[in-house]
Amino acid sequence: MDADDSRAPKGSLRKFLEHLSGAGKAIGVLTSGGDAQGMNAAVRAVVRMGIYVGAKVYFIYEGYQGMVDGGSNIAEADWESVSSILQVGGTIIGSARCQAFRTREGRLKAACNLLQRGITNLCVIGGDGSLTGANLFRKEWSGLLEELARNGQIDKEAVQKYAYLNVVGMVGSIDNDFCGTDMTIGTDSALHRIIEVVDAIMTTAQSHQRTFVLEVMGRHCGYLALVSALACGADWVFLPESPPEEGWEEQMCVKLSEVMRVPWPLIAVVAMFLS
Ligand code: ADP
DSSP states (O other): OOOTTTTTHHHHHHHHHOOOTTOOEEEEEOOSSOOTHHHHHHHHHHHHHHHHHTTTEEEETTHHHHHHHHHEEEOOGGGGGTTTTTTOOTTTTTTOOSSGGGGGGHHHHHHHHHHHTTOOOOEEEEEEEHHHHHHHHHHHHHHHHHHHHHHHOOOHHHHHHTTOHHHHEEEBBOOOOTTOOOOOOOOOHHHHHHHHHHHHHHHHHHHHHEEEEEOOSSSTTOOOHHHHHHTOOOOEEEEEOOOOOOTTHHHOOOOOOOHHSSOOOOOOOOOOOOO
16 A cells, blocks of 8 residues: 555554554454444454555454355455445344354364464454353364364464464443443444434323333343433333342332322333343
């Protein structure tokens, strides 16, 4: 890429990147588990930065399933293949839940498929489960290579050449449930969407003096319930981390009745977690 290329990073970023070289390296990028708004932006960043530093970047379609199945599920990406996806929800390379990757046999197949393309750098964009799987894969890597060599699927040279698997995990999860990250990819958009819905039902709640129970996303993590309850001024919130005490039903009815009695009724929205 020459100095006048408009694609080239500018200023201090450019200086930082001067010393990075991806020449001769291959990076695989995949999105796994539940989709989250922002995954496409993360895929785009991996592809473009990888290409900028001279590496080959491969899309791995359908999460770990694509890695286990191989073939056309692992395809080289180019600069244009990630054009116009920054603002698009979901993930253009697909996401899936893959039972086979939970088994050593499945991971052995995945390792073989990566080695066929010389991929020893993985960027996994996913949640808790996906990154747990990635870490296990990294730990097992040398054992998997030895097993492939014993099976005659790769030679001894390949075992040495591809001895290390580098993994970068990007937390794509609307739940904001990963330690070490201020906010995970997708959380902010999910909150935004919840508040849009609350705004839409507020007028009906006010007009009919109704109480609405709102169930939000989050599975075992109450972050979205808590923050959306704060943002919309909910009168009651249930959180998985803080289950209600005995007798909560009565307390809640009293509280909501009080709210309904004021001359201009307040909205009693309950941000609620259900598994
Ligand atoms: P998320 O990444 O959103 O938490 P899941 O928990 O469903 O979603 O995990 C996504 C995929 O990651 C699973 O379908 C499986 O292929 C892989 N995975 C999850 N946990 C493990 C594990 N302990 N070992 C190996 N693979 C795992």
